[in-house]
Amino acid sequence: MSTGPCQPSAPNNGDIIGQVVTGYQGWFTCEGDGSPLKGYWHWAPDRLKPMCKGNCAVISWPDMRYYERQHDTAFAPYPNGTPSRLFSNMDAQTVYAHFRMMQEAEIHAAALQRFVPCGPEGPPRDITTVHVANAAVATGVKWYCMYDVGGWKKMRTELPEDWRTKMSQYASSPVYARQNGKPVVAIWGFGFNDDNHPFSPEECIEVIRWLQSCGLYVIGGVPTWWRKGISDSRDNYHDVYRSFDCISPWMVGRASLTKDLDFYFSECNKGDAEELHSLGIDYQPCVMPGDLATGRRLHGDFYWHHFTNLARLGTTGVGLYVSMFDEYNEGNHIAPTAETSADQPSDFPHPALDEDGTPCTADYYLRLTRDGGNMFRGRLPHTELRPTEPWPGRGPCHRSRQVAIKAMVNGRYVCAEGDGHLINDRERAGAWETWTLEPCPGGTRFKAYTGKYMSAQQEQDKVVANRDTPGAWETFEVNRLDDGRVTIKAWTGKYLQAIPEGKGRMVAGAAEPGWWESFTLEDV
Incomplete structure (x- = not known):
């Protein structure tokens, strides 16, 4: 006792x-x-x-x-x-x-x-x-x-x-x-x-x-x-x-x-x-x-x-x-x-x-x-982005990191194909399934192996990786859940979603996050 x-x-x-x-x-x-x-x-x-x-x-x-x-x-x-x-x-x-x-x-x-x-x-x-x-x-x-x-x-x-x-x-x-x-x-x-x-x-x-x-x-x-x-x-x-x-x-x-x-x-x-x-x-x-x-x-x-x-x-x-x-x-x-x-x-x-x-x-x-x-202690906001500079005044506070994005709904990795379409059907994470996360004002950007940035479109909730230069449409809000999963929210207010049918189509069409809208980010 x-x-x-x-x-x-x-x-x-x-x-x-x-x-x-x-x-x-x-x-x-x-x-x-x-x-x-x-x-x-x-x-x-x-x-x-x-x-x-x-x-x-x-x-x-x-x-x-x-x-x-x-x-x-x-x-x-x-x-x-x-x-x-x-x-x-x-x-x-x-x-x-x-x-x-x-x-x-x-x-x-x-x-x-x-x-x-x-x-x-x-x-x-x-x-x-x-x-x-x-x-x-x-x-x-x-x-x-x-x-x-x-x-x-x-x-x-x-x-x-x-x-x-x-x-x-x-x-x-x-x-x-x-x-x-x-x-x-x-x-x-x-x-x-x-x-x-x-x-x-x-x-x-x-x-x-x-x-x-x-x-x-x-x-x-x-x-x-x-x-x-x-x-x-x-x-x-x-x-x-x-x-x-x-x-x-x-x-x-x-x-x-x-x-x-x-x-x-x-x-x-x-x-x-x-x-x-x-x-x-x-x-x-x-x-x-x-x-x-x-x-x-x-x-x-x-x-x-x-x-x-x-x-x-x-x-x-x-x-x-x-x-x-x-x-x-x-x-x-x-x-x-x-x-x-x-x-x-x-x-x-x-x-x-x-x-x-x-x-x-x-x-x-x-x-x-x-x-x-x-x-x-609540004196600073709770933030996933580290606010402390390694060397004040010398370069950005955050550096890019390379990750693989794994969809929880089917356990497959997200890949950007050569034409920019996103699919989540890969059993293993290799070069084509590697994304570079770039912290930026207002959120995070995802650069594909092809060198193109992930972008959310309002038309049919499309998500593609075909942009050479990032802007607002290419900025996402990554939120981590208590169990280590993350949700990825587009500028449209919709959540990135892995659809398990066919080749594992990717859209940004969910108003609220659930299992289909959850991923893990694995360092590579």
């Missing part, structure tokens, strides 16, 4: 619900920074050896212009000869710089990760915690403790003791995050179906109940499929999950394409929100910028797509968790990053922010977070 409130939290009841927060690792050290661990902790697999191409644990290079104190590495210099240096979280200025970035991005709070504090990681974590508490006071960005219990063998006794003897001293600070009047603490890892999280349901519930008895609001960082008890989730954790005050399912590594985000919104996010709302438990889904190293960010379109999906949930009982702020190790970070290969060591083998050919400023994903958060 849940111990949550009778109703989900209202957005104005605290620092979690209706807000955007971010996970903060705060775990980097460098040789000579005074760390109790010494060496390049989290920068390198072997922290006691020089950090270099052959001893490197990160796949993205930070933009170093923000840091006053910098530490040498054994990487080659930048192409212009600048020495390759890195920041350390042992330096108070580093943490302050990060919280200033969060402040400017209008991130409301940071979840400071805390790993097995009774082991070797404890002393540097304690130092970072002091820096975080001071940076929060200086910037006004709230923070809270998130325990990551992976590999924590004595978690059952040591986590409560760590809270009682160390972390509880911070909870009375005005900059420590609160929800519904209670200090916030999170536990990441209960219920994951792997050898690193072998806890029994009973001991998990015992720890949750103990924290709640201390007057705390407890968030659970849980598996993606927690509600169904399948895949990444253990199947006997039903009562554990529903003992939290708030559920925050993990998403990193689950989705690499925008269509994946639509799948998880349909299969996870909507159902999660509905069930938790009925139980009076809050919901904090992850929003991700995408994996930079594998070229999945689409110059911000992946991140914006995730924001637009989750903004549909509203803010009652819902807050957003950005995964993560400084995760340079996995490449899913929003902190400033090298803009081009000229801004990182010449022998660093991973891409910079211009990984797909689009110039992006180092702080681009912070600016995207600000705008996405404002859309979620």
